[in-house]
Amino acid sequence: MTNQYEKAKVSDYGYKDYSFLKPILKVFSVLFAITMIIFLYLPIIVIAIQSVNSSKNTSIFDSFTFEWYLNIFSEPDLLNAISNTFLVSAIATTIATVLGTIFAIGIYNLPKKARSRIMFLNNVPILNADIVTGFSLMIMFRFLMIIFPEIFGLTTLVLAHLFFTLPYVILSVIPKLKELDPNLIDAAQDLGIKPMKAIHLVIVPAVKAGIFSGMILALTMSIDDFVISFFTTGAGYDNLSIWIYGVLGRRNLTPSVYAFSTLLTLFTLISLITVQILQRKRKGKKK
Amino acid sequence: MKTSKYKLLSIPYTVWIMLLVFIPMIALVVLGFTDMTSNISFSNVHFTFENFDMFGERSITTAFSNSLTYAALTTLISFVIGYLLAYIIYQSKFNNKFAIMTIMILPMWSNLILRIDALANIMNENNILVELIGFSPLGGLIGTPTGILIGMVFTYVPFMILPIYTALEKIDPSLNQASSDLGLTPLKTFLYVTFPLSFKGVVTGAIMVFLPTFSGFAIPKILSKGNMVFLGNIIETKFNYTIFNDGALLSASMLLIIFLAILLIRKFDKEGETLL
Numbered sequence: 001m002t003n004q005y006e007k008a009k010v011s012d013y014g015y016k017d018y019s020f021l022k023p024i025l026k027v028f029s030v031l032f033a034i035t036m037i038i039f040l041y042l043p044i045i046v047i048a049i050q051s052v053n054s055s056k057n058t059s060i061f062d063s064f065t066f067e068w069y070l071n072i073f074s075e076p077d078l079l080n081a082i083s084n085t086f087l088v089s090a091i092a093t094t095i096a097t098v099l100g101t102i103f104a105i106g107i108y109n110l111p112k113k114a115r116s117r118i119m120f121l122n123n124v125p126i127l128n129a130d131i132v133t134g135f136s137l138m139i140m141f142r143f144l145m146i147i148f149p150e151i152f153g154l155t156t157l158v159l160a161h162l163f164f165t166l167p168y169v170i171l172s173v174i175p176k177l178k179e180l181d182p183n184l185i186d187a188a189q190d191l192g193i194k195p196m197k198a199i200h201l202v203i204v205p206a207v208k209a210g211i212f213s214g215m216i217l218a219l220t221m222s223i224d225d226f227v228i229s230f231f232t233t234g235a236g237y238d239n240l241s242i243w244i245y246g247v248l249g250r251r252n253l254t255p256s257v258y259a260f261s262t263l264l265t266l267f268t269l270i271s272l273i274t275v276q277i278l279q280r281k282r283k284g285k286k287k
Numbered sequence: 288m289k290t291s292k293y294k295l296l297s298i299p300y301t302v303w304i305m306l307l308v309f310i311p312m313i314a315l316v317v318l319g320f321t322d323m324t325s326n327i328s329f330s331n332v333h334f335t336f337e338n339f340d341m342f343g344e345r346s347i348t349t350a351f352s353n354s355l356t357y358a359a360l361t362t363l364i365s366f367v368i369g370y371l372l373a374y375i376i377y378q379s380k381f382n383n384k385f386a387i388m389t390i391m392i393l394p395m396w397s398n399l400i401l402r403i404d405a406l407a408n409i410m411n412e413n414n415i416l417v418e419l420i421g422f423s424p425l426g427g428l429i430g431t432p433t434g435i436l437i438g439m440v441f442t443y444v445p446f447m448i449l450p451i452y453t454a455l456e457k458i459d460p461s462l463n464q465a466s467s468d469l470g471l472t473p474l475k476t477f478l479y480v481t482f483p484l485s486f487k488g489v490v491t492g493a494i495m496v497f498l499p500t501f502s503g504f505a506i507p508k509i510l511s512k513g514n515m516v517f518l519g520n521i522i523e524t525k526f527n528y529t530i531f532n533d534g535a536l537l538s539a540s541m542l543l544i545i546f547l548a549i550l551l552i553r554k555f556d557k558e559g560e561t562l563l
Contacts, residue, residue: 018473029375036372039441040394042425043402046409049419058408061418099300106296118297120553121304127494127549128542129502131519135526135538136311139318163307166300195292220392224399226505231526244400245505253404261397268396272389279385 044265051258068259075256081243082260088154088229088239089222092161097215099162100169105203107170108177122171125164134231137163141232152234160232161222168221169214176210177203312542319536338536346516347537354518358501361439365496366489368440369447373488376448377455387452391445403438403509410434410510430512438510439500446499447492454488455481494548502541 011017051069055062072078107118125133141156148155180203188202189195204211226241233242247253322335341347376387394402409416410429417423428434458481466476500506504519518541525534 013470029371029378033372033375036368036444037390039424040391040444042409042441043405044394044397046405046415047397047401049415050405050408053415059411059413059415059418061415102296103300105293106298106300109293110297118301118304121301121308123549124304124308127498127545129498129545131502131504131522132315132538132541132545135522135534136315137307138526139314139531139535140307140311143314166303170300199293220396224395226399227503230523241398241400244398244404248400248404248509257401261401265393265397269393272393276385276389 047258048262048265050255051262053255056255068255069263071254071256072260072263075254077243078254078256078260081238081240084154084237085223085239085241088157088161089219091158092165092222093215093219095158096162096165096169096218097211100166100214100218101173101204101207101211102199103166104170104173104177105199108174119174122167125167126171130225130227131231133164134160134228137228138231152232153237156232156234157229157237157239160228161225164225164228165218165222168217169211172214172217173207173210176207180206312539315535315539315542318532319539322532338532341533341536347521350516350518350521353507353515354501357435357439357507357517358497360436361443361500362493362497364436364440365444365447366493369444369492369496370451370489372444373448373451373455376452388449391448395445399442400505400509403442403506406438406441407509407512429510430514432515435507435510435515438506439503442506443496443499446495450491450495451485451488454485454491458484490551494551498545498548501544 049061050058052064052066053061054065054067107115107122110118137156137160141151141159145151184202184206185195185198188198193201224241225239226245229239230242230245233239238246244253244257319338320334320336322337406425407429408414409423410425410427412427414423414426417426425434425437428437462480462484463476466480467473471479502519504517504523507515507517508520508523518537522534522537522541525531525537
């Protein structure tokens with residue numbers, strides 16, 4: 001007996017072929033992504049152009065020069081702002097990484113309810129508007145000024161930076177603690193290690209990826225901070241952002257700032273690429 | 288790893304965060320109701336409602352509505368751009384997550400104020416790009432609402448892309464296959480499966496964009512050349528003239544809106560998974 005019916009097609013079941021749309025969508029998404037990335041990088045590109053522009057006027061390109069790169073070291077105000085930025089970030093990041101890891105271990109071992117309460121509080125500095133954090137910390141430090149009159153400056157900046165970087169370290173260490181094998185500590189203790197010693201002998205090596213990413217986050221947040229620093233620093237103690245903001249009002253920004261910024265961007269880019277290459281190599285070796 | 292001794296390590300942090308979260312909030316409210324003025328001291332403090340008078344001033348109401356409108360618009364535009372970009376990256380065969388993160392985060396590593404100033408420079412009629420390549424995509428936008436919006440969107444859109452991308456990455460790919468096996472078109476799969484599952488990334492992203500644009504003062508000041516006043520600018524002025532009572536009251540009112548945002552994020556993303 002021969003089949004008298006036509007073979008059914010998927011379209012008979014209501015399937016519509018949309019595959020003709022695929023190349024159109026693909027072209028659109030590639031173009032869109034490229035445009036957006038150009039826009040994201042536009043300010044960086046402009047800063048790089050200004051850094052090699054011999055004219056101080058930001059709307060004219062005169063000729064190519066490396067003068068501003070050499071001048072970075074002969075601009076005392078700029079150097080001062082840069083060193084303040086690095087000093088504050090280095091101190092705050094170091095303390096935040098060490099204390100953040102210790103606090104994260106403490107928080108992780110709390111009962112569930114207490115833990116979720118503390119994590120809610122931990123989110124406040126992250127989610128709060130910078131300007132409100134800055135203003136309220138400034139008020140706190142003003143109260144402290146009654147006891148410690150010389151507090152404004154490096155001390156208040158480090159304290160303020162600690163306040164908003166600690167939560168990031170804690171947030172990146174806790175997930176790694178969750179992944180940790182619970183028997184690890186028991187085993188360590190069976191082998192006779194005291195709980196406090198187990199922290200740096202067992203826990204820290206096991207969660208170091210989380211500690212490292214927390215440290216990078218803390219450094220990123222701290223080095224570029226403007227608003228909180230603006231409200232909590234003392235007169236005359238400027239970090240780079242505050243200094244640039246002040247100079248912009250007077251319209252005499254030295255192009256060496258652009259040179260420094262370009263160097264920093266290049267340095268970041270190169271270190272990120274190096275990390276990536278090293279990781280690939282390590283993966284390759286494992287295989 | 289439940290060692291009860293470790294619990295004690297959380298005590299100093301609890302004290303520290305309470306000290307620097309709650310006490311300043313109370314101080315903001317107290318300052319809002321007093322006439323302590325520029326020198327924070329406890330002598331001659333009076334309780335007063337006078338500080339509330341400023342909410343009747345036109346400059347303050349304009350600043351409030353400017354801040355809200357621009358923050359809402361920036362969030363909306365960043366959501367559209369951010370979702371599209373995150374989705375394009377998610378769909379592409381490009382699976383080097385680290386490289387994507389690097390591309391999105393790198394601009395954030397150079398100084399914010401300097402980047403905004405660079406944007407302001409190329410928003411002038413005559414700018415360096417016109418001279419170098421013959422045209423400037425942003426020429427003539429300085430001082431205009433569009434210019435300010437562009438500045439805000441391109442400063443904060445990475446904060447939208449990253450959480451959405453993280454949320455998309457966490458979706459189990461077999462769910463998409465299941466949905467097409469059940470006969471859903473790609474569009475319907477997106478609407479009923481992918482989008483709802485990535486929604487908590489959207490909420491996190493929206494808040495990460497909304498809050499800094501709502502409270503910021505540097506972008507509007509530099510890009511509007513000081514012609515447009517936002518809530519942040521008023522707080523900055525009050526701070527510069529050491530009118531701390533008004534500054535505190537305005538910060539406290541800003542806190543109300545921020546608190547709503549935090550409650551919202553808790554509703555959609557209980558464990559703060561997409562926050563980083």
